[in-house]
Amino acid sequence: MDAPATPRGADATTEEAGANPERFAIPAAASLHERRPRTLKHGDTFAVFDHSGDAIAGPGSPEGIYHRDTRHLSHLHLTLGGARPILLSSSLRDDNIALICDLSNPDLSDEHGTTVLSNDLIHIRRVRFLWQGAMYERLTVGNYDSVAHSLSLELYFESDFADLFEVRGSKRERRGTLHEPTVEADRVRLAYDGLDGVHRATVIRFEPEPHSIAANRAQFRLDLEPRSRKTLIVRISCGEVAEGASLRRELIRAYRSARRSLRDSSSRAASILSSNEVFNRSAQRSVADTYMLVTETPYGPYPYAGIPWFSTVFGRDALITALETLWLDPEIARGVLRYLAVHQAREFDPVADAEPGKILHEVRQGEMAELGEVPFRHYYGSIDSTPLFVMTAGAYLERTGDTALLETLWPNIEAALNWIERHGDRDGDGYVEYGRHTDEGLANQGWKDSHDSIFHGDGALAVGPIALAEVQAYVYGAWQAAGSILSSLGDVEGAAVYRTKAEALRDRFDRDYFDEELGTYVLALDGRKQPCRVRSSNAGHVLFTGLAFPERAAQTARTLMEPASFSGWGIRTIAAGQPRYNPMSYHNGSIWPHENAIIAAGLSRYGFRKEATAVFEGLFAASTYVDLRRLPELFCGFARRPAQGPTFYPVSCIPQAWAAAAPLFLIQSSLGLSLDGAAGQIAFDEPHLPEFLDDVLLRNLTVGEGRADIMLHRSGNKVLVDVRKREGDVRVITRV
Incomplete structure (x- = not known):
């Protein structure tokens, strides 16, 4: 995965771990699930608030407004008459555009203790959103009393300009210069000169002008007649902005632009409507979260990995998210492929673990990355991003028939294929291995990148490569994809070469990885080619790409669905009873929605639709216990019990792109849905629906130059397919 968020001294897991496995660990001083923060994102800016809309500074607090990996506002606190208002409700719009917080006054007393204002007479509504590097907020204060009141409303603020890695717990020997705030009648400017030579500023502007303003506070005196209300506008910009005369008009224009931008991007996607209103809400949130995390780049839309710790480019996460959403909106995959092609490694850089042809792992834009205090400015330390890049290119071509893009990308695809053989296969044995080039790099470079996630049957950690x-499995998928791409481009001979490589890998892999006693594939081979004989979820990925022989697939499916692996909520990363199993760990017994969606796709590929729908049902049931019905990055692997919800992981990120997209991928797997852009064909192969879904309507499902609306109805053990609307030359077929 991306950077593990792990309690120090407990599981001791870490993503960006070098010689010290805890160097970049995220302290679990407080549970993100306990905080249930409210998050907003647009472009390279995201914000984390509490339910009242405040950001409370303090050790371990992730709250604030961030831009390009720097926290531009670390504290924002509203008071009324010197007291914190009472929270009434807090919610995000269904499309994630805005956060709405409703508050009321507590009992307010004078210096003698006499109550001067009883509770719940003054209503405060905070509506805020992000747009182009700024947060806009409209504060409306209403008086529901029968008498007038004169009230003081205060906003306290400050910025530490902390690098994201500092917020996560990294200590720095030196920092840049934090300047004294500049105060004007209607604004305060906070500024910081980083050691990287970059000047960073936060400008807080108010309308109307506060009655008093200072370096860390703005005070408004509100004279409210009975049943009247007043509105204040606040803009917090990360950097300088062009100023207009009216902040109110600017807010209205920005809000309309933000809504229009999101509507335009999400309108590309097919829509999902079912007979289950709870599922409809969950699916709507999945789509909204996915598009909130999508950032427009010069190369197209790119899903940033997640909030708060991973709101940036990750290669593996984006490629998997692209695969999960490919049936829904292939434009995301197009943007991901184009971005990663441009940023593909072209030379050796040991510090960045870069080798020619390798695909990005992570990009960071903050001060610490620019200075090399963390090695992630452009970091290539993931072993699977490169074959996933080729796989995604092949899947995109099948989905769209877009040979023009693939012709453009072919030099990058070819470079990635060459990397697999020349640098990925370090010892020439036909397998791709990882090993970092310096002690600064990641020790483990698969998606399970905790320092203790790869181990032997006796619990001993595996030694690399x-x-x-x-x-x-991904390499097998890459060879097959290369064959399909070359066939489409007219190179039949070249296609045959890669298909031969795939079949040779299949035979070799079956011999070296399948373990009859375990009833599944081993986790890995270590540097001495000794198998890590552990029952793990990794075997499910073998089904995903079709590497498994059918008889092995059946055994592996049974093992994955045994109670030791399948908790009822999902499939555990490590089966119960295995060494190092811990349901509260990051990678050694937890449940990851994105991986379960991948495994369900693998089960579906081999015809195990009932097993795939069981995974779907488990994850959907888990989502009903989560705030806003969002699936988190991961949750604990404890067994599902009647009338109880899942156990949450304390510092799991939410929303997380590949977790948000998991339910969308699960729909595709359950329905056996495939789309062939060149043939203009939509196919349903032995479709199944879980028991919580009787009907599913897919609207605006595009393929080639056409589109269709399709209703699927569960009747007993069968699913009936009804084409409700068809535009253009589209064929819909069902295989039973």
Whole structure:
């Protein structure tokens, strides 16, 4: 995965771990699930608030407004008459555009203790959103009393200009210069000169002008007649902005632009409507979260990994998210492929773990990355991003028939294929292994990148270079994809070469990785080619790409669905009873929605639709216990019990792109849905629906130059397919 968020001294997991496995660990001083923060994102800016809309500074607090990996506002606190208002409700719009917080006054007393204002007579509504590097807020204060009141409303603020890695817990020996705030009648400017030579500023502007303003506070005197209300506008910009005369008009224009931008991007996607209103809400949130995390780049839409710690480019996360949403909106995959092609490694850089042809792992834009205090400015330390890049290119071509893009990308695809053989296969044994080039790099470079996530049957940590089972599956998928791409481009001979490589890998992998006693594939081969004989979820990825022989697939499916692996909520990363199993760990017994969606796709590929729908049902049931019905990055692997919800992981990120998209991928897997852009064909192969869905309507499902609306109805153990609307030359077929 991306950077593990792990309690220090407990699981001791870490993503960006070098010689010290805890160097970049995220302290679990407070549970993100306990905070249930409210998050907003647009472009390279995101914000984390509490339910009242405040950002409370303090050790371990992730709250604030961030831009390009720097926290531009670390504290924002509203008071009324010197007291914090009472929270009434807090919610995000269904499309994630705005956060709405409703508050009321507590009992307010004078210096003698006499109550001067009883509670719940003054209503405060805070509506805020992000647009182009700024947060806009409209504060409306209403008096529901029968008498007039004169009230003081205060906003306190400050910025630490902390690098994201500092917020996550990294300590720095030196920092840049934090300047004294500049105060004007209607604004305060906070500024910081970083050691990287970059001047960073936060400008807080108010309308109307506060009655008093200072370096960390603005005070408004509100004279409210009975049943009247007053409105204040606040803009917090990350950097300088062009100033207009009216902040109110600017807010209205920005809000309309933000809504229009999101509507334009999400309108590309097919829509999902079912007979289950709870599921409709969950699916709507999945789509909204996915598009909130999508950032427009010069190369197209790119899903940033997640909030708060991973709101940036990650290669693996984006490629998997692109695969999950490919049936829904192929434009996301197009943007991801184009971005990663442009940023593909072209030379050796040991500090960045870069090798020619390798695909990005992570990009960071903050001060610490620019200075090299963390090695992630442009970092390439993931072993699976490169084959996933080729796989995604092949899947995109099948989905769209867009040979023009693939012709443009072919040099990058070819470079990635060459990397697999020349640099990925370090010892020439036909398997792709990883090993960092310096002690600064990641120790483990698969998606399970905790320092203790790869181990042997006795619990001993594996010593590299390590050849993960799922990475070989992705390589197989890459060889097959290369064959399909070359066939489409007219190179039949070249296509045959890559298909031959795929079949040779399949035979070799079956011999070296399948373990009859375990009833599944081993986790990995270590540097001495000794198998890590552990029952793990990694085996499910082997099904995903079709690397498994059918008889092995059946055994693996049974093992994955045994109670030791399938908790009822989902499939655990490590089966119960295995060494190092811990349901509260990051990678050694937890449940990850994105991985379960991948495994369900693998089960579906081999015809195990009932098993795939069981995974779907488990994750959907888990989502009903989560605030806003969002699936988190991960949750604990404890067994599902009647009338109880899942156990949450304390510092799981939410929303997380590949978790948000998981339910969308699960729909595709359950329905056996495939789309062939060149043939203009939509196919349903032995479709199934879980018991919580009787009907599913897919609207605006595009393929080639056409589109269709399709209703699927569950009747007993069968699913009936009804084409409700068809535009253009589209064929819809059902295989039963």
